[in-house]
Amino acid sequence: MSNYDSHKIYEIGFIGAGNMAQAIGLAFVKKGICKAENILVSAPSENNKKPWRDVGVAVTSDNNAVFCCSKIVILATKPQYFQKVVSGLFTKTIGLPLNILISIMAGITLSTLHEMFDLDPSSLFKVMPNTPSLIGQGFSVIAHMDNADSKKIFENLPTVKYLMGAVGGVEVIPESLMNAAGAVSGSGPAYAFLIIEALADGAVKQGIPRDLAVRLAASAIAGGSLMVLETGKHTGQLKDMVTSAGGSTIAALHALERGGVRSAMMDAIEAATNRWEKMGEKK
Numbered sequence: 339m340s341n342y343d344s345h346k347i348y349e350i351g352f353i354g355a356g357n358m359a360q361a362i363g364l365a366f367v368k369k370g371i372c373k374a375e376n377i378l379v380s381a382p383s384e385n386n387k388k389p390w391r392d393v394g395v396a397v398t399s400d401n402n403a404v405f406c407c408s409k410i411v412i413l414a415t416k417p418q419y420f421q422k423v424v425s426g427l428f429t430k431t432i433g434l435p436l437n438i439l440i441s442i443m444a445g446i447t448l449s450t451l452h453e454m455f456d457l458d459p460s461s462l463f464k465v466m467p468n469t470p471s472l473i474g475q476g477f478s479v480i481a482h483m484d485n486a487d488s489k490k491i492f493e494n495l496p497t498v499k500y501l502m503g504a505v506g507g508v509e510v511i512p513e514s515l516m517n518a519a520g521a522v523s524g525s526g527p528a529y530a531f532l533i534i535e536a537l538a539d540g541a542v543k544q545g546i547p548r549d550l551a552v553r554l555a556a557s558a559i560a561g562g563s564l565m566v567l568e569t570g571k572h573t574g575q576l577k578d579m580v581t582s583a584g585g586s587t588i589a590a591l592h593a594l595e596r597g598g599v600r601s602a603m604m605d606a607i608e609a610a611t612n613r614w615e616k617m618g619e620k621k
């Protein structure tokens with residue numbers, strides 16, 4: 339059931355109301371970036387609308403209501419629905435309030451967006467957030483079209499950075515690096531989960547109860563990550579700080595190197611980058 343005002347211009351509209359849209363949109367409300375009453379969200383079913391309604395965001399099942407009544411539109415459906423969603427939109431944008439279109443859909447290129455939407459290249463942004471955005475600890479990489487007018491990009495880009503900053507860190511990168519960034523940042527949380535699980539398994543084998551083993555492993559990874567981000571020190575220097583001569587840590591590091599961990603990680607990034615590239619070609 340819709341509760342939007344068809345005569346109103348909304349500040350931000352989401353097409354797609356699921357996990358990532360909620361992480362971003364509800365953070366806008368929570369952090370005072372945009373009032374709930376100035377956000378409009380569309381999705382075909384009621385599956386994901388309650389959390390939006392609960393905070394006072396307007397909802398509809400009409401994607402065109404969002405597209406035609408919002409100044410900033412964020413496309414947040416699954417990539418496989420992209421063609422279906424776009425083919426149902428009035429993609430002629432003359433006279434619409436729309437001035438920034440952000441796609442968070444993995445694998446949809448800026449040139450595809452440009453082909454589909456009658457918008458100035460400086461209005462189009464591709465953003466790749468990651469799952470920790472769900473807890474406000476994400477990281478989003480942002481790309482814009484190479485041929486966009488730099489003066490107009492200068493006007494629009496700060497808005498996009500400000501919005502995505504609601505769920506974590508942001509960095510602007512060329513679109514050509516988006517797949518590699520996806521391989522490390524988008525897929526990265528899965529690697530962290532696997533590493534934590536494996537470390538915890540090792541601790542369980544040494545007799546530590548599972549619950550404590552998982553907390554110890556996750557805290558070590560989180561703490562190590564924060565030390566990298568907050569001290570700005572080289573990872574090698576930080577590693578050396580915990581590696582005493584003839585000690586247990588160097589013995590463990592030797593075992594990891596023997597197991598090819600470093601090379602396996604690099605292979606993982608290569609495999610994921612190639613896969614992201616293939617997914618982009620299919621669209």
Ligand SMILES: NC(=O)c1ccc[n+]([C@@H]2O[C@H](COP(=O)([O-])OP(=O)(O)OC[C@H]3O[C@@H](n4cnc5c(N)ncnc54)[C@H](OP(=O)(O)O)[C@@H]3O)[C@@H](O)[C@H]2O)c1
Nearest residue numbers: 354355356357358381382383386415416417443444467469
């Ligand atoms: N989750 C992540 O960590 C992550 C990270 C980076 C990028 N992304 C990107 O974020 C996008 C959304 O992912 P998600 O995890 O949030 O997916 P999700 O939870 O499955 O949400 C998808 C949303 O799209 C809606 N939808 C489906 N068909 C639609 C249509 N025809 N018109 C309008 N809305 C439609 C769904 O509607 P219903 O509510 O009715 O089911 C749902 O609200 C994806 O493109 C993904 O690549 C996700």
